[in-house]
Amino acid sequence: ERDNQFGSCGLQTLYDRYFLHVDGRRIELPQTFFMRVAMGMALNEIDRETRAIEFYEVLSAFDFMSSTPTLFNSGTRRSQMSSCYLTTVPDDFDGIYDSIKDNALLSKFAGGLGNDWTPVRALGSHIKG
Structure with missing residues (x-):
């Protein structure tokens, strides 16, 4: 009966x-x-079945609806389930x-990226050596 909550556009988007598909099916x-x-989300819980x-x-x-990367990857061999990654570039x-x-590896399975380039010296700055 919960499938009746979907409109045709929602079902088509899921499809x-x-x-998941195998050989296009x-x-x-x-x-x-x-x-x-x-x-997939309950794998690391103590009482996995109850939490699932x-x-x-x-x-x-x-x-509640999870982010797209979680919906894509949870319960599969790809464990990436975060939707955004923030890093600092040395x-x-x-x-x-x-x-x-x-960044390439994180974005492969739909993760969003944000990079802090603050530590990187400005164009034309002196380089030691």
Whole structure:
């Protein structure tokens, strides 16, 4: 009966963007999708089953909705579930390029990025050595 809460546009969005698929075929329905997300979120809880059911209840009733990266990745082999990552870029060659690599990896599964470049010296600044 909770599937009746969806309009046609909402169902189409789930189908197009969120349901897991194998070889182009969707393998989830709305309630199995919510249960996958809930089970993934409860993995580190002491009473996983109880927490998964509680989380499923609030998701499937539309009382709460997780961010897109959580909906994409929870209950899958990709454990990234945060929607935003804030980092500080260090003022050295390796640190700058490590930050670029880290950003690429974080954004791969829909994480948003915010970088603090404050420590990096200004263009034209003196470099030791």
